[in-house]
Amino acid sequence: MENPSTIILVVALLWVSIVAATRTKLQSIENVDGGICKSMLETQGYTCQEHKVTTEDGHILGLQRIPKGRSGEETPNKKPVLLQHGLLMDASAWLLNPPDQALAFILADNGFDVWLANTRGTKSSRGHTSLTPNDPAYWDWSWDELAAYDLPALFKYVNNQTGQNLHYVGHSLGTLTALAAFSQEKLLNLLRSAALLTPIAYLGQMSSLFIRILMDLFLSEKLKLLGLHEVPNGETQELVEFICKTPGVDCSDLLATITGPNCCLSSASKAALFKNFPQSTATKNMIHLSQRWEP
Numbered sequence: 513m514e515n516p517s518t519i520i521l522v523v524a525l526l527w528v529s530i531v532a533a534t535r536t537k538l539q540s541i542e543n544v545d546g547g548i549c550k551s552m553l554e555t556q557g558y559t560c561q562e563h564k565v566t567t568e569d570g571h572i573l574g575l576q577r578i579p580k581g582r583s584g585e586e587t588p589n590k591k592p593v594l595l596q597h598g599l600l601m602d603a604s605a606w607l608l609n610p611p612d613q614a615l616a617f618i619l620a621d622n623g624f625d626v627w628l629a630n631t632r633g634t635k636s637s638r639g640h641t642s643l644t645p646n647d648p649a650y651w652d653w654s655w656d657e658l659a660a661y662d663l664p665a666l667f668k669y670v671n672n673q674t675g676q677n678l679h680y681v682g683h684s685l686g687t688l689t690a691l692a693a694f695s696q697e698k699l700l701n702l703l704r705s706a707a708l709l710t711p712i713a714y715l716g717q718m719s720s721l722f723i724r725i726l727m728d729l730f731l732s733e734k735l736k737l738l739g740l741h742e743v744p745n746g747e748t749q750e751l752v753e754f755i756c757k758t759p760g761v762d763c764s765d766l767l768a769t770i771t772g773p774n775c776c777l778s779s780a781s782k783a784a785l786f787k788n789f790p791q792s793t794a795t796k797n798m799i800h801l802s803q804r805w806e807p
Contacts, residue, residue, distance in 0.1 A: 548576050548628070548636060552607045552784075557582045558620060565669045566641065567632075567661040569653075574636025575666065576603055576628040577673075581621035582611065591704065592625040592674045594666060598684030598710075599801070600790040602636055603628035605683065608781045615681070624679075627670050631685075632662060633742070634791040645792075651741035654800035655685060659692035667702045677704040685801075687711035743795050 549560035553576065563575040580586060595616060597605040603616075606628060611617035620626045630636035632653065633645070643650040670678050680703060682690045687708040693699050694706070777785065 547574075548603055548607070548630075552604055553578060556607075556611055556617065558617070559584075563669070563673075564639070565665050567665040569657065569661050570641040570643065571632040571637065571661070572639030572641065573632060573662060573665065574603075574630045574634075575669065576630075576636075578616060578620040578626040578628070581617075581623070583621070587623035590623050590625045591679060592627060592670050592676055593619055593679040593681060594627045594629060594670055595619075596629045596663070596666075596680070596682045596686030596690070597631070598686055600793060602630045602634040602788060602791045604784070604788040608777070608784045613776075625674060627666075627678075629662075629666050629686075631658060631791075631793070633793050638792075645742065648739075648741050651794040652796060653794050654797040655689055655692070656800065658685075658797075659689040659698075663689050663693050664699060667699050671702050677702050679704050680706045681709065682706070682711075683709045684712055688713065741795050742792050743798055744790050744792065 547562055549562050553560035558578050559580055561577040561579065563577060565573045565575050567573065580590075595603070595606050597603060606616035607614055611621065616626050616628060632638075633651070638645050640650055645651075667678065667680075680690060687710070690706060690708065691711065691713065694703075
């Protein structure tokens, strides 16, 4: 195929049709259900702290901390663990299931000091020292910057707060940024261990026929030329509706269409997923990710 398309962008656009993508901007963390701590952690009986971390290039990241489990017992010398979500999600990705089935809760209940990262552009991390999300320059980044700025800022902050090296758990995009940083020998002096869930480097191994059919669309560069710097964006709604009406495209259960039947998400967990998904990312990030396709 010529001009390999932006697979992930198309997926993002289709997801938007499922979760009312007419919104154009996400609200700040103070205005969205009181934030992840109040809406998803304290409601389950956990102590939670909201932290802010500023990167070297000026982005202000939201970071939630679960310092202890539901029992309230203090564990001496507890080890910090940083959880980094994947593309188009935020820290809520680790909190969708009940406490005995969600990694963040399980770790906290087993004596770990749990820190939940939120990538720049998500609703917890839309601050900046000089820009707003309405400024095109705010979205001038890709996963290169996530590896160069976000991850180091988060590692150093957790290390400074706890005085300890940390365990790291990354999912999907959170594995790509970690691999990029580690391959440059960054952060290794602050790292205790790393667990990489569904690690990615290239996207050519993706087997979904649905995704492969969409590969000729190569949308993200066109959207960038149209001045769309943020994905998802309300201005893409008409395109979403067009794709969902294409013969053979079934948007009624997109999760199954892309990933196959899902064994482990209940109806309640899916409802929580749709409430927090999709989170915003930069169109430039989508373009960079699409370049990882190698058929």
